[in-house]
Amino acid sequence: MPRVATPDSRIASRKLEVILRHSARVFAEKGYEGASIRDISRASGVSLSGLYYYVESKQELLYLIQIHTFRTILAQLYRQLKGMSDPAVRLRVLVHNHLEYFLRHPMEMKVLAREDDVLAGEYRKDVAEIKRRYYGMALEIFEELRRAGQARQLNPRIAVLSLFGMMNWIHTWHRPQVDPQADALSDVMSQMFLHGVMNGHRVESQKTSRAGRSTLKVAARAAG
Amino acid sequence: MPRVATPDSRIASRKLEVILRHSARVFAEKGYEGASIRDISRASGVSLSGLYYYVESKQELLYLIQIHTFRTILAQLYRQLKGMSDPAVRLRVLVHNHLEYFLRHPMEMKVLAREDDVLAGEYRKDVAEIKRRYYGMALEIFEELRRAGQARQLNPRIAVLSLFGMMNWIHTWHRPQVDPQADALSDVMSQMFLHGVMNGHRVESQKTSRAGRSTLKVAARAAG
DNA sequence: TTGTGATTCGAACGAACGTTCGACTCAGGA
């Protein structure tokens, strides 16, 4: 069953699934470069050379983990957005979908967030493309928010990438025993993104904002 | 001059400075594990064995980069916060200080953000401690914001870590030629953190918030 | 000039790396 070209049919093999699951754990724990094929062999219970029956190289291991994770998240997102039209709700769905998947698959999440630069060639292009599709979805939703007259005049690229930053950084600090789970967490983060942490006070005008900035400038100068 | 215990006196050596600067670049480009001492030797123009006159191990290279960066950021922050009392301004100072340093030292920033788990033993403890101090500063400022009655009832840990997520994620996407510089960027991110991206609409009440959440639940169920 | 400690480096160490190869087992069809 393995040895085929398309990633999806590859994953059809039960044993490859097991290998990928253990690989994700090992990559998450030691990083891609820090993890050795021998570590993965030991963790998955497959002999060193046996791994190469299912996979062409260490890079392909990482590629399969990344591409499968992105595909799944994106497919779930499309399904959940169907029928939703209110931009604010659509954004909350995106956040919830992202966090729900990430907290259910913390190892894959860590690998996705950290091993961004290591893939090369066709692997890299493939992953970059699906990632761009995902980013595009978020951007679209934010633009809808703006068109609906609800979002302020912000650089959309920065707004969306900041949102992803909030979400993806979770892998560095989230402890399941201590921190809120996906439902509560996505509520908080959606609220923060949409309305910030401040209370009833109105948003500063552009003018006050400028004044605030120059305050910083003065402070910086005073501090040397 | 080198071969001394305290990191600060170590950096007093000009040549060690050069080595650390090139090390940071190499670590940023290939990751800690992916980078070899030979890469660093080549980049810094110091022979392979020559490096070990200035440094005990590859780990110490990473340690010196991280500890020096944190020390500098923290010291600058203390200086700039002196005399500022308005919590909102203090927060903006923190954000500006963070981004200003990070965009001026993108390599160190990448190393700090990515190589969080690789240090061991005393190195690890040292870095963890100063990082905790930095996090504590942010937490304090957020609590001031709350005491001043300005911040909503949010889990402070999540709020602060989300802010750091926004800021630290920058290393994955910021292109100096395309994206705003530190001043503009810290304005946008401070505003986003404080007031969110939404327009004049009032923050949803707790009740509407719950309704919003259950909307997601229904959507998730409908989507299977 | 000689001696000394700081600095630099070429060459080598053993260990670990990703990958390959040929042999083996085993189930199922002829």
Add this chain to the structure above:
DNA sequence: TCCTGAGTCGAACGTTCGTTCGAATCACAA
């Protein structure tokens, strides 16, 4: 019974890894 192809693995390949060591060079005080 024999053959075939999928699945599995031990052993080894050549390379690269972090680190060490002893010798060479240097600046400078005696």
